[in-house]
Amino acid sequence: MIFHTQIALATRGHTDIHDITHQAEQAVRQSGVQQGLLTIFTASATSALTTIEFESGALADLRHALDKIAPPDAEYQHNLRWRDGNGHSHLRAALLGPSISVPIYQGRLTLGTWQQLIFLDFDVRARDRKLECQIMGDVVEP
Numbered sequence: 001m002i003f004h005t006q007i008a009l010a011t012r013g014h015t016d017i018h019d020i021t022h023q024a025e026q027a028v029r030q031s032g033v034q035q036g037l038l039t040i041f042t043a044s045a046t047s048a049l050t051t052i053e054f055e056s057g058a059l060a061d062l063r064h065a066l067d068k069i070a071p072p073d074a075e076y077q078h079n080l081r082w083r084d085g086n087g088h089s090h091l092r093a094a095l096l097g098p099s100i101s102v103p104i105y106q107g108r109l110t111l112g113t114w115q116q117l118i119f120l121d122f123d124v125r126a127r128d129r130k131l132e133c134q135i136m137g138d139v140v141e142p
C-alpha cells in the first residue's frame with residue numbers, strides 16, 4: 001500500500017525550524033500502515049529535513065554550528081551570479097539533505113525518546129512550503 005499526503009508550513013526563513021513530528025505521526029495514522037516506511041521530502045533547494053531533540057538549547061547549538069559552517073555573510077559564487085543573497089541557504093540545505101525516512105513498526109514511527117523530525121527553512125525570506133509525505137507498507141486488517 002502507498003499513501004501520499006502533504007504537510008503545509010508557513011516559514012520565516014533564516015534557519016526557521018519547525019517540529020513536524022506530530023504531522024508525520026498523524027499521516028501514519030491516516031494511512032493505516034502498520035509496518036513500513038515514511039519518507040518526507042522537501043522540493044526546495046534552500047530547505048532541509050533532519051532529526052534533533054526539539055528544545056531551545058539544541059536548536060541554538062544547531063543554528064550556531066550552521067553559522068560556522070556556512071555563514072550568511074560569507075562570499076558565495078551563487079550570490080555573485082544571482083544577487084539573491086541565499087548562497088548560504090543552498091549550501092546548508094545540501095549538507096543536511098532534502099528528505100528523511102523513518103521506519104514504521106506497529107503503526108508508529110520508530111523515533112527515539114528525544115528525537116523529533118524537523119524541517120529547516122534556510123532561505124532569506126518567508127515562504128509557504130509543502131512537504132511531500134509518502135508512506136509505504138502493510139495495512140493489517142482486523
